[in-house]
Each structure stands twice: as C-alpha cells, then as structure tokens.
Amino acid sequence: MTLLSRRELLDKAARIAALAAWSGGAAADDYPVRPIRLVIPYTAGAAGDQIGRPWADRVAPLLGPIYVENIGGAGGAIGSAAVAQSAPDGYSLLLGNGSTQVMIPLTSAQPAYDGVRDFRAIYRLITSTLAFAVHPSLPVKDLRELVAFAKANPGKLSYGTPGVGTGNHLVGELFRQQSGLAADFVHVPYRGMGPATNDLVSGQISSVIAVVSSQILQLHSAGKLRLIAVTSDHRLSGAPEIPTVTEAGMPGLRYAGWFGLFAPRATPDKIVERIAAATRTAMDDPHLQEGYRSQGLEPDPDSGPDKFQRLVEDELAHLAPIVKSIGLKRD
Incomplete structure (x- = not known):
C-alpha cells in the first residue's frame, strides 16, 4: 500500500x-426533483x-x-x-x-x-427568547425570590434544559454564577424541551429554562407552570406581565x-x-x-x-x- x-x-x-x-x-439547475x-x-x-x-x-x-x-x-x-x-x-x-x-x-x-x-x-x-419557568407550587414570582428560596433551601431546586451545552444551559450556568447559587440550583439535562416541560408540570423538577413557545405560554395561562422572567430586552407582547431579567437586576442573563x-x-x-x-x-x-x-x-x-x-x-x-x-x- x-x-x-x-x-x-x-x-x-x-x-x-x-x-x-x-x-x-x-442537479442544481433542476433542483428540487x-x-x-x-x-x-x-x-x-x-x-x-x-x-x-x-x-x-x-x-x-x-x-x-x-x-x-x-x-x-x-x-x-x-x-x-x-x-x-x-x-x-x-x-x-x-x-x-x-x-x-x-x-x-x-x-x-x-x-x-x-x-x-x-x-x-x-x-x-x-x-426568540428564553424564559425561566417554575412549578406553581414554588412560592416565587420573580428571579429575586427564586434566588432567596434556593439559598434558604439548599440543594432542593433543579432546572431542566434540552441538554448540556445548549443556550438554555448557558443561561442557567450564568444565573448560578451571578446569583451565587453554586450547587443550590442543579442542572437536569433532557433529550428535548418537551420531556423537560412535562416533568416540570408533573412536579418531577422545580423549574426549566425554555424557549418561549405557544405551549409554554398556554401552560402559563392555565396555571400549570409559572413564567417568572424572560431573557429578552423587552417584555413579551403575548405575556406582558412577565418581567425581563434586566428588570430583575440581572442584565447579564440577556440572551436572544x-x-x-x-x-x-x-x-x-x-x-x-x-x-x-x-x-x-x-x-x-x-x-x-x-x-x-x-x-x-x-x-x-x-x-x-x-x-x-x-x-x-x-x-x-x-x-x-x-x-x-x-x-x-x-x-
């Protein structure tokens, strides 16, 4: 050889x-066939x-x-x-x-x-924008309250994403870093956002960081999960009651x-x-x-x-x- x-x-x-x-x-001239x-x-x-x-x-x-x-x-x-x-x-x-x-x-x-x-x-x-969503049983309505609750209940909170290394995961790690939560906000990677959202609704995990979609907005409106912050510069026209991460005092979490x-x-x-x-x-x-x-x-x-x-x-x-x-x- x-x-x-x-x-x-x-x-x-x-x-x-x-x-x-x-x-x-x-083939390019005939495309598509x-x-x-x-x-x-x-x-x-x-x-x-x-x-x-x-x-x-x-x-x-x-x-x-x-x-x-x-x-x-x-x-x-x-x-x-x-x-x-x-x-x-x-x-x-x-x-x-x-x-x-x-x-x-x-x-x-x-x-x-x-x-x-x-x-x-x-x-x-x-x-698109990402959103922090929590189970409705969690007594928090914004990021500040989420940080306070996590510090008062170490190791009890988790957040789901569609996988390690995704933009969702990046925002989650930045949140842990900037809030000083360290091990008090545990990452749970899934094969996709669908299974993660299902586990949030059923109470298997306490929160997710998800792309805002019609499904997420509908679940929020139905009270099956609670959106507490979005990573965009402005509030959503479809859910104007949800504050931005900047309003929560964490502008470093902005993610488009x-x-x-x-x-x-x-x-x-x-x-x-x-x-x-x-x-x-x-x-x-x-x-x-x-x-x-x-x-x-x-x-x-x-x-x-x-x-x-x-x-x-x-x-x-x-x-x-x-x-x-x-x-x-x-x-």
Missing part, C-alpha cells in the same frame, strides 16, 4: 471537491416543531413536498450531525439555532461537527435566541439561493408572521445566506470567551 504525503492528500481532496462541484451543476427533508433536532412537540412545520407548509407550494423528521438527543447534536453528514444536494436541511450551531460545538470536548465549517447558513426564520435553516457545507450556491428565495417569499406572508408572533416569536423577513452566516460567526466570537470563563464543557 502506497502512503500519500499531506500535500498529495490535499491535492486529491481538492480534485474530488472540484469534480463534485462540477457534476452538481446540472424529489421531496426535501427538514431535520428538527429535537423531540416532537417542542418549539422546533412550531417553527419548522409552519415553514415547511408555507414553502411546499414553492419547492415541492417537504417532510419533517424529528431527531432528538444530546441537546440537538444528534440531529445536527446527521445533516452535517448528509449529501450536500439540498435534500437534507437542518432547523438549527444558537445551541446547535454555536454552543454545542463550543462546549463539546469532541464535537461531532463544526457549526460554521460543516454547514451553510441559508435563512434565519425567527428570533434564533432558529434558521442550514444545509451541509458543500451544497451548491444555486440550491442555497433557491431555498433562500422561496423562504423569503414565504416569510413575507402576513399569516405566517402572525402565527409566529402569536407564539412569542419574532419573524425575520429580511434574512439571507450571507447575512445569516455573519450572524452565526459573530455569535461564536462573542460566546467563546464567556463559555471559557465559566468552564462550560460537555463530555
């Missing part, structure tokens, strides 16, 4: 990439479904059939890795967010993918989330632009915009591949030193 030098390996890889790009030209798969890297019923499925329904008349596949686990890493390893032909897309594209690669000791190098950003669909579309890195430009153009048309629909807003989400009708790519890279640069400073690492 002949061993190739590093230069020979790089040259060979470059020739293969060039051939793939050339041969994909015709079969159903497109949208991977939501979370369990069914969570916020990802309430964002990705309406997009799929609205874009289907423009791109053809789109089927949604929920691949939950590891805070979104399993589904994200599945798309990163898929053929770069536009038929496997990811509904990613700040957790899957930035936080998980930053915090993993051995990441299965790189959120920037292994993906092409296509379009940011919405911006987002969800958007990604494709494997080598996906041809023509295909990426085709998906972005169809998405831009869909996002101009006032009914889709209102549907998102009713869930506490803010649609982004003015996104695009280059703009979205810069946003991801900027967020990576901003969060990397924060993650390092609090020692947030996954196994």
Whole structure:
C-alpha cells in the first residue's frame, strides 16, 4: 500500500471537491426533483416543531413536498450531525439555532461537527427568547425570590434544559454564577424541551429554562407552570406581565435566541439561493408572521445566506470567551 504525503492528500481532496462541484451543476439547475427533508433536532412537540412545520407548509407550494423528521438527543447534536453528514444536494436541511450551531460545538470536548465549517447558513426564520419557568407550587414570582428560596433551601431546586451545552444551559450556568447559587440550583439535562416541560408540570423538577413557545405560554395561562422572567430586552407582547431579567437586576442573563435553516457545507450556491428565495417569499406572508408572533416569536423577513452566516460567526466570537470563563464543557 502506497502512503500519500499531506500535500498529495490535499491535492486529491481538492480534485474530488472540484469534480463534485462540477457534476452538481446540472442537479442544481433542476433542483428540487424529489421531496426535501427538514431535520428538527429535537423531540416532537417542542418549539422546533412550531417553527419548522409552519415553514415547511408555507414553502411546499414553492419547492415541492417537504417532510419533517424529528431527531432528538444530546441537546440537538444528534440531529445536527446527521445533516452535517448528509449529501450536500439540498435534500437534507437542518432547523438549527444558537445551541446547535454555536454552543454545542463550543462546549463539546469532541464535537461531532463544526457549526460554521460543516454547514451553510441559508435563512434565519425567527428570533426568540428564553424564559425561566417554575412549578406553581414554588412560592416565587420573580428571579429575586427564586434566588432567596434556593439559598434558604439548599440543594432542593433543579432546572431542566434540552441538554448540556445548549443556550438554555448557558443561561442557567450564568444565573448560578451571578446569583451565587453554586450547587443550590442543579442542572437536569433532557433529550428535548418537551420531556423537560412535562416533568416540570408533573412536579418531577422545580423549574426549566425554555424557549418561549405557544405551549409554554398556554401552560402559563392555565396555571400549570409559572413564567417568572424572560431573557429578552423587552417584555413579551403575548405575556406582558412577565418581567425581563434586566428588570430583575440581572442584565447579564440577556440572551436572544434564533432558529434558521442550514444545509451541509458543500451544497451548491444555486440550491442555497433557491431555498433562500422561496423562504423569503414565504416569510413575507402576513399569516405566517402572525402565527409566529402569536407564539412569542419574532419573524425575520429580511434574512439571507450571507447575512445569516455573519450572524452565526459573530455569535461564536462573542460566546467563546464567556463559555471559557465559566468552564462550560460537555463530555
């Protein structure tokens, strides 16, 4: 067996990439000719479904059939890795967010993918906010009362998130650090926000840090959980009674989330632009915009591949030193 030098390996890889790009030209011109798969890297019923499925329904008349596949686990890493390893032909897309594209690669000791190098950003669909939610039996109505209760009842409080290394987890660890709770606010990672929310409602855990969604707002309105703070700059129009983290005296917990579309890195430009153009048309629909807003989400009708790519890279640069400073690492 002949061993190739590093230069020979790089040259060979470059020739293969060039051939793939050339041969994909015709396919890109005809795209799409079969159903497109949208991977939501979370369990069914969570916020990802309430964002990705309406997009799929609205874009289907423009791109053809789109089927949604929920691949939950590891805070979104399993589904994200599945798309990163898929053929770069536009038929496997990811509904990613700040957790899957930035936080998980930053915090993993051995990441299965790189959120920037292994993906092409296509379009940011919405911006979102996180919320601190507690079980209604907990005698707290804001973050200050939560801190006081935790310190008076050491080791009794826990908070659920969709996984280690997610944006939810980052906010939880910042809260522990800035409030001085240390071991008095225990992290409980789940395979998705759906199971975590179910355990909160049933009293198995005392709180969650969740993406604001129609389900979370409905459970709050029904008294099955209590929202005590949101991480946005402003109060929610759909639940104006909930104070912001800044109002609670903890502006360092502000966190703006987002969800958007990604494709494997080598996906041809023509295909990426085709998906972005169809998405831009869909996002101009006032009914889709209102549907998102009713869930506490803010649609982004003015996104695009280059703009979205810069946003991801900027967020990576901003969060990397924060993650390092609090020692947030996954196994």
